[in-house]
Amino acid sequence: MELGRASIQLAEAVKAARDVTGQGKVAVYIPELAKVDPHLLGAAVCLPDGTILAAGDAEVPFTLQSISKICSLIVALCQNGEKHVFERVGKEPTGDPFNSIIKLETIKPHKPLNPMINAGAIAVAGMIRGNSVEQRLDAVLGLLRKMTGNSALSINEAVYGSEKRTAARNRALAWFLKDSGVLETDVEETLDLYFRHCAIEVTAKEVARVGMVLAADGVIPETGERVIPLEVARICKTFMVTCGMYNASGAFAIDVGIPAKSGVAGGIMAAVPQRMGIGVFGPALDDKGNSVAGVKLLALLAKEWNLGIF
Numbered sequence: 001m002e003l004g005r006a007s008i009q010l011a012e013a014v015k016a017a018r019d020v021t022g023q024g025k026v027a028v029y030i031p032e033l034a035k036v037d038p039h040l041l042g043a044a045v046c047l048p049d050g051t052i053l054a055a056g057d058a059e060v061p062f063t064l065q066s067i068s069k070i071c072s073l074i075v076a077l078c079q080n081g082e083k084h085v086f087e088r089v090g091k092e093p094t095g096d097p098f099n100s101i102i103k104l105e106t107i108k109p110h111k112p113l114n115p116m117i118n119a120g121a122i123a124v125a126g127m128i129r130g131n132s133v134e135q136r137l138d139a140v141l142g143l144l145r146k147m148t149g150n151s152a153l154s155i156n157e158a159v160y161g162s163e164k165r166t167a168a169r170n171r172a173l174a175w176f177l178k179d180s181g182v183l184e185t186d187v188e189e190t191l192d193l194y195f196r197h198c199a200i201e202v203t204a205k206e207v208a209r210v211g212m213v214l215a216a217d218g219v220i221p222e223t224g225e226r227v228i229p230l231e232v233a234r235i236c237k238t239f240m241v242t243c244g245m246y247n248a249s250g251a252f253a254i255d256v257g258i259p260a261k262s263g264v265a266g267g268i269m270a271a272v273p274q275r276m277g278i279g280v281f282g283p284a285l286d287d288k289g290n291s292v293a294g295v296k297l298l299a300l301l302a303k304e305w306n307l308g309i310f
Contacts, residue, residue, distance in 0.1 A: 001047065001305070003051065003053065006045070006053055006305075007053050007055070009301075009304055009305075010043060010045060010053050010054075010055045010301070011055040011056075013043070013055075013297050013300040013301050013304065014041055014042065014043055014055040014056040014297060015056075016296075016297075016300060017041060017282070017293040017294070017296040017297035017300060018039070018041045018056070018293060020292050020293050020296050021038055021039045021040075021041060021282060021284045021292060021293045022038075022039070022284070023284070023286075023292050024038065024282075024284030024285045024286055024291070024292035024293070025038065025284060025285060026038050026266070026283045026284060026285065027264040027265070027283075027285060027289075029166060030159065030162050030163050030166060030264070031162045031166060032156075032158050032159045032161075032162035032163075033063075033159065033162070033264065033265055033283070036062070036265075036266070036283045037283070038283055038284040039284070040056075040057045040060055040266075040281065040282065040283055041056050041057055041280075041281070041282040041293045041294075041297070042054070042055065042056035042057030042058035042059070042060060042203075042204045042280070042281045042282075043055055043056060043058060043204055043278065043279065043280045043281075043294075043297055043301075044058045044203075044204040044205040044207070044208040044278070044279045045208055045276050045277070045278050045279075046205075046208035046209045046211065046212035046276060046277040046278075046279075047212070047275075047276055048212065048215075048216065048221045048274070048275070048276070049221065049222065050212075050221060050222040052205055052208065052209075054204070054205055057204075057281060058203060058204040058205055058279070058281070059203050059204075059205065060203065060204075060281060061156070061201045061202065061203055062201070062202065062203075062265045062266060062267055062281050062283070063156050063159045063198065063199045063200060063201055063202075063263070063265045063267075064197070064198060064199075064200045064201075064202055064207075064263055064265070064267060065198045065199075065263030065264045065265045065267065066116070066118075066121070066198070066261065066262060066263040066264065067207065067210075067261050067262070067263040067267050067268075067269050068140070068144075068197045068198050068200055068263070069115060069116055069120075069121040069124070069261070070210075070214075070236050070239075070240070070261050070269070071140050071143055071144055071197065071210075072115075072121060072124050072125055072128060072140055072194075072197055073085075073115045073121075073124050073235075073236060073239070074143060074228055074232055074236060075128050075139045075140055075143060076124045076125075076127040076128055077229075077232045077235065078228075078229065078232060079127070079128065079129050079139070080127050080129075082231075082235070084127070085115075085124070085127060087111075088111055088123050088127065088182050089111060089112050089114065089115050089120045089123050089124060089182075090111055090112060090113045090114055090120075091114060091239075092113045092114060092242075093113070093114060093242045093243045093249055093250070094113045094114065094117060094243070094247065110176070110177075110180035110182065111123070111180070111182050112177070112182070114239060114242075114243045115239060115243075116239055116243040116244060116246075116261070117243070117246075118169075118170055118173055119173045119176075119177060121194060122170065122173055122174050122177060122183070122190060122191065122194050123177055123182050123183055125190050125191075125193045125194040125197070126177075126182075126183045126184060126185040126190045128140070128193065133189050133192050133193050133196070136193050137193055137196050137197060140197045140200075141153060141154075141197075141200065143227065143228075144200060144202075144210065146220070146225075146227050147209060147210045147213045147220070147227060148202065148206040148209045148210060149206075149209060150206055153200060153201070153202065153206070154200070154201065155196055155199050155200055155201065156199050156200075156201040157199075159199045159201075159265075160195055160196055160198075160199035163195045163198060163199060164191075164192070164195045167191065167195065170191060170194070170195075171187075171191060174187045174190060174191050175187060198263075202267070202279075203279070203281070204267070204279035204280060204281045205279060206279065207267055207268075207269045207277075207279025207280075207281075208269075208276075208277045208278055208279035209277060209279075210269055210277065210279075211269045211270055211271040211272075211276070211277025211278055211279060212271070212276060212277030213227065213228065213277070214228070214233055214236060214237055214240075214259070214271035214277065215271040215272055215273055215274060215275060215276060215277050216274065217230050217233045217234070217273075217274075218230055218232065218233035237259040237271055237273070238259075240259035240260055240261050240271065241253055241259045241309075244259065244260050244261040244262065245260060245261075245262050245288070245290055245295075246262065246288050246289050246290060247288055248286075248288040248290055248295075252290075252295065253310070255295075255299055256295070256298050256299050256302045256307075256308070257302060257307070257308030257309055257310050258270050258271070258272050258278075258298070258302060258307050258308060258309060259271045259272075259273075259309070260298065262289065262290045262291060262294070264285060264289050265281075265283060266281055266282050266283030266284065266285065266291045266294065267279070267280065267281050267291070267294075268280040268282075268290070268291055268294045268295070268298065270298060272307045272309070273309060275307070276307075278298065278301070280294040280297055280298065281294070282294040282297070
């Protein structure tokens with residue numbers, strides 16, 4: 001990839017995708033997220049040698065939200081193994097919204113269909129080991145700090161507090177999981193861990209670095225250090241394809257064709273195997289909870305650079 005040309009193409013894609021920001025709305029059910037300018041849009045690309053290309057609002061901080069579900073899943077799999085995790089959380093996509101409770105009630109056993117919906121991520125948070133919420137959070141933060149190269153990565157306390165105060169639906173999911181025996185840890189402590197890891201603050205550049213580590217099968221390309229087992233990285237990328245864009249994952253796989261995970265703060269992390277990681281931030285969301293401009297931006301880049309894996 002010729003870097004000068006690629007930088008221009010990235011900037012042009014951001015400019016073209018910014019036109020659709022008015023078609024979406026910022027998340028309002030977490031009050032702190034409702035304060036963000038819906039017209040922000042930034043993107044960054046991390047290449048295998050660590051080179052970062054960036055355009056637009058790529059250094060504006062935002063919270064990971066559901067992108068963090070990938071990181072908590074990595075920690076849970078590394079600590080407990082696949083058998084333990086997937087006895088409690090399924091591997092199947094769902095056509096329902098990310099915060100739906102209906103499948104928990106109607107399927108048996110009553111376990112979440114996958115780790116990328118809220119119920120599944122809460123169940124995963126309950127599997128992360130430690131003597132306190134802080135220790136359990138440190139396992140997730142430690143992994144992210146290593147993957148991003150930012151040792152100061154931390155929680156946005158305002159977003160964390162806002163989410164914790166308004167989380168009636170997530171509490172309902174957690175108590176149902178507790179009643180069903182899926183969640184074996186304390187409900188409020190597990191939810192606190194979940195809210196905290198969703199509120200980890202990043203930039204599009206840092207998200208691109210995380211995506212590149214996944215694209216490199218769990219290895220930090222610049223150093224050669226393996227931070228995620230190969231099989232765990234494979235599982236995560238597969239979930240990103242099948243479940244990473246909520247109940248728009250099938251359409252995204254057809255229209256864009258790269259493993260990606262979105263969050264309701266407007267972030268999207270993409271991992272193009274062996275080629276690049278991409279971080280996008282565009283807080284205006286569609287009705288599925290995905291960044292309107294972010295999805296368009298990734299579609300433009302996938303076409304321009306022939307990124308689709310299928």
